[in-house]
Amino acid sequence: MKTILVTGGTDGIGKGIATHYLKKGDRVIVIGSSAAKGNLFLSEAKQLGAEERAIFLQADLSSVKENKRIIEEVKSRLHSLDMVVFSATSHKIKKEYTETQEGLEFNFGLSYMSRFVLSFGFKELLEKSDIPIIVNVCAPGMNGTVDLNDIQNKNNYNGSKARYHGSRLNDLLGVAFVDMDTVRKIKYVLFNPWAVQTTGMLETIENPVNKLFTKLIFKIIGKPVDQAIIPIIELLDKPPEPNLTAYIQRKEVSLTKKTFNRENAQQLYKNTVQLLEVVMEK
Numbered sequence: 001m002k003t004i005l006v007t008g009g010t011d012g013i014g015k016g017i018a019t020h021y022l023k024k025g026d027r028v029i030v031i032g033s034s035a036a037k038g039n040l041f042l043s044e045a046k047q048l049g050a051e052e053r054a055i056f057l058q059a060d061l062s063s064v065k066e067n068k069r070i071i072e073e074v075k076s077r078l079h080s081l082d083m084v085v086f087s088a089t090s091h092k093i094k095k096e097y098t099e100t101q102e103g104l105e106f107n108f109g110l111s112y113m114s115r116f117v118l119s120f121g122f123k124e125l126l127e128k129s130d131i132p133i134i135v136n137v138c139a140p141g142m143n144g145t146v147d148l149n150d151i152q153n154k155n156n157y158n159g160s161k162a163r164y165h166g167s168r169l170n171d172l173l174g175v176a177f178v179d180m181d182t183v184r185k186i187k188y189v190l191f192n193p194w195a196v197q198t199t200g201m202l203e204t205i206e207n208p209v210n211k212l213f214t215k216l217i218f219k220i221i222g223k224p225v226d227q228a229i230i231p232i233i234e235l236l237d238k239p240p241e242p243n244l245t246a247y248i249q250r251k252e253v254s255l256t257k258k259t260f261n262r263e264n265a266q267q268l269y270k271n272t273v274q275l276l277e278v279v280m281e282k
């Protein structure tokens with residue numbers, strides 16, 4: 001029996017992956033902010049006869065302190081982790097610049113900082129597995145730059161830009177993680193699922209015309225969750241040989257792309273560590 005932890009495992013792509021491994025007979029820990037979604041996951045696990053292998057941890061992952069609490073809780077319950085999947089997100093575009101209680105821009109906190117803290121925080125537990133893997137579900141392969149002088153988009157905030165920026169930050173997180181990793185056991189995969197028909201993606205658009213248009217486009221080019229997760233399951237079951245890889249669905253993305261620049265990754269790592277120190281001192 002393997003152990004998999006899925007952030008955002010209570011809905012969308014994350015839930016699809018979590019349910020797959022529950023059905024397969026593995027131990028599954030899911031993290032989400034809503035108790036209702038978590039309890040639904042647990043009652044579905046019960047129906048599968050898998051309640052003893054299903055754990056729901058409620059946390060607002062846009063908070064650094066909550067991510068740190070989760071790491072400690074998982075360490076206290078488990079001796080090792082085989083697979084970690086990052087799939088927590090909020091598709092809702094915040095028109096106004098919004099800060100968490102810790103003073104982080106919301107998208108930055110949830111889509112990047114959480115994954116940074118958890119990647120390094122679960123490293124030791126993962127290294128106890130024979131073939132450990134982290135799959136960071138984001139959007140590698142897309143273009144864009146990271147403003148290293150304003151990693152939280154505090155200046156000239158734009159809601160859509162802030163969301164895409166989060167994915168560029170995750171590209172660099174993958175590079176920095178593998179660069180810093182002297183043990184070199186964990187396989188780090190950046191995965192772009194392309195268009196997936198999740199409720200989060202389709203229902204959180206406020207403008208009714210945009211919502212209708214997006215639903216139509218996703219009906220044509222998008223995939224249902226059960227199909228979209230197949231390549232992720234394949235990677236989790238048979239991790240790639242290199243320590244860092246990036247994919248758009250099954251197509252490998254070249255790591256020579258500018259978005260994976262090593263110097264930028266090192267600089268972002270330093271900036272993030274400094275920012276974390278400030279948050280933890282508060």
Ligand SMILES: NC(=O)c1ccc[n+]([C@@H]2O[C@H](COP(=O)([O-])OP(=O)(O)OC[C@H]3O[C@@H](n4cnc5c(N)ncnc54)[C@H](OP(=O)(O)O)[C@@H]3O)[C@@H](O)[C@H]2O)c1
Nearest residue numbers: 008010011012013032033034060061088089195196198200
């Ligand atoms: N769907 C697509 O077309 C698409 C395309 C490209 C990339 N992606 C990437 O794929 C990943 C999954 O997307 P999805 O469409 O499956 O998302 P989704 O259906 O909206 O599910 C998001 C999950 O994140 C959790 N979550 C949201 N806010 C949270 C918070 N503050 N703390 C903890 N958990 C939180 C949600 O649970 P709660 O509501 O209970 O918190 C839910 O379980 C994301 O990283 C996304 O960027 C998706």
